[in-house]
Amino acid sequence: MENKQNVCNEIIRRSGVNPRKCMKCGKCSGTCPAYDEMEYHPHQFVYMVETGDIEPLLKSKSIYRCLSCFACIDRCPRGVEPAKIVEAVRLEVVRQQGNNHLKPNDLPEMLDVDLPQQAIVSAFRKYTK
Amino acid sequence: MKVSYFPGCTLKTKAKELDIYARRSAEALGVTLEEIENWQCCGGVFTTSNDEIATKLSSIRALKAAGDKGQPLVSVCSACHNVLKQTNAQFNNDADFAFRVNNYVKPDEYNGETKVIHYLELLRDVVGFDKIKEKVVNPLTGKKIAAYYGCLLLRPGKVMAMDDVENPTIMEDFIRAIGGEPVIYAYRNECCGGYITMESKELAAAKSKKVSENAKEKGAELIVTACPLCKYNLDKHAEDIPVVYITELLAEALGVKE
Numbered sequence: 001m002e003n004k005q006n007v008c009n010e011i012i013r014r015s016g017v018n019p020r021k022c023m024k025c026g027k028c029s030g031t032c033p034a035y036d037e038m039e040y041h042p043h044q045f046v047y048m049v050e051t052g053d054i055e056p057l058l059k060s061k062s063i064y065r066c067l068s069c070f071a072c073i074d075r076c077p078r079g080v081e082p083a084k085i086v087e088a089v090r091l092e093v094v095r096q097q098g099n100n101h102l103k104p105n106d107l108p109e110m111l112d113v114d115l116p117q118q119a120i121v122s123a124f125r126k127y128t129k
Numbered sequence: 130m131k132v133s134y135f136p137g138c139t140l141k142t143k144a145k146e147l148d149i150y151a152r153r154s155a156e157a158l159g160v161t162l163e164e165i166e167n168w169q170c171c172g173g174v175f176t177t178s179n180d181e182i183a184t185k186l187s188s189i190r191a192l193k194a195a196g197d198k199g200q201p202l203v204s205v206c207s208a209c210h211n212v213l214k215q216t217n218a219q220f221n222n223d224a225d226f227a228f229r230v231n232n233y234v235k236p237d238e239y240n241g242e243t244k245v246i247h248y249l250e251l252l253r254d255v256v257g258f259d260k261i262k263e264k265v266v267n268p269l270t271g272k273k274i275a276a277y278y279g280c281l282l283l284r285p286g287k288v289m290a291m292d293d294v295e296n297p298t299i300m301e302d303f304i305r306a307i308g309g310e311p312v313i314y315a316y317r318n319e320c321c322g323g324y325i326t327m328e329s330k331e332l333a334a335a336k337s338k339k340v341s342e343n344a345k346e347k348g349a350e351l352i353v354t355a356c357p358l359c360k361y362n363l364d365k366h367a368e369d370i371p372v373v374y375i376t377e378l379l380a381e382a383l384g385v386k387e
């Protein structure tokens with residue numbers, strides 16, 4: 001329990017977000033382009049980190065669905081910046097040894113002749129540490 | 130006039146047109162893009178967490194290289210521009226971060242003063258759209274063009290500060306300057322899916338389709354972008370409509386394409 005709270009505190013610190021500012025209006029999730037593919041949505045990330053309910057998030061594929069489009073950052077009426085919480089949760093997972101979500105060996109079959117380098121480096125930056 | 134230029138990895142490989150036409154057009158407009166020496170890939174996306182240091186060093190080094198010459202740092206790729214500008218903002222707003230990254234550039238530290246501008250801002254604020262209009266020799270008269278901003282040019286608005294984040298005009302003004310007719314459509318600043326194309330082709334396809342369908346529905350014949358990944362996603366997954374780089378259209382209008 002205490003450990004869970006520590007993880008949440010660290011996520012909050014790293015993200016620079018104050019989850020208490022959230023008024024749970026759901027606008028972030030409403031504008032999120034990855035909404036349909038997320039089990040937990042941006043507003044739930046904020047609430048679950050605030051309340052220490054972190055384990056489901058750490059296990060969820062939702063952390064790999066965020067597109068870093070920053071729409072939720074600009075459209076949240078309270079300036080909560082939920083994308084930063086989503087990212088901080090993902091880092092909690094991928095920073096640990098053996099937890100890289102994208103591995104160099106996965107690459108060859110993902111490539112096509114038009115795929116820009118930008119796609120590859122961006123995916124590595126988000127999914128791998 | 131000379132400015133520092135950060136091309137980025139994709140402009141050296143899959144998006145050569147974005148780079149070549151940017152240089153040629155700038156030259157025709159009296160601006161030389163001076164590629165900074167030994168630049169390294171920006172990483173494609175900014176990591177928002179304040180304890181990420183290593184992934185931001187390439188940006189800090191590029192910012193410093195431009196600053197040392199007293200020049201603004203220009204890039205064309207929306208992603209490079211976004212990463213450079215967000216890193217610069219973090220440097221200026223977070224003293225702890227500034228101290229930590231400067232440990233890697235010592236003894237000659239970065240001071241945070243480099244101005245980061247996108248190529249479109251160079252056209253609007255340094256050259257001026259009026260001046261461009263005067264230099265156009267092949268106007269794209271009657272061409273209905275949809276500007277695709279995507280995410281990275283505009284957001285986060287507080288940091289990027291290029292234009293109104295929900296009602297931008299810079300690309301439409303650019304289209305007018307080269308003689309085209311801008312098409313306004315709702316999805317012009319919604320995400321194409323970006324790097325999710327590596328993780329879920331379906332999601333990238335769904336997002337890109339919404340953008341191109343909406344542009345077509347509003348009568349666009351052509352979509353313009355400054356981002357290689359937007360172009361890829363739209364070309365690959367979406368409606369049948371040509372997607373071209375801003376710089377290619379500009380070079381064509383200025384008569385320097387060949």
Ligand code: SF4
Nearest residue numbers: 022023025026028076
């Ligand atoms: S938009 Fe902002 S205030 Fe509303 S639920 Fe999302 S984070 Fe909370």
Ligand code: SF4
Nearest residue numbers: 032066067069070072
């Ligand atoms: S930044 Fe991520 S969480 Fe926020 S709206 Fe975009 S995809 Fe959704």
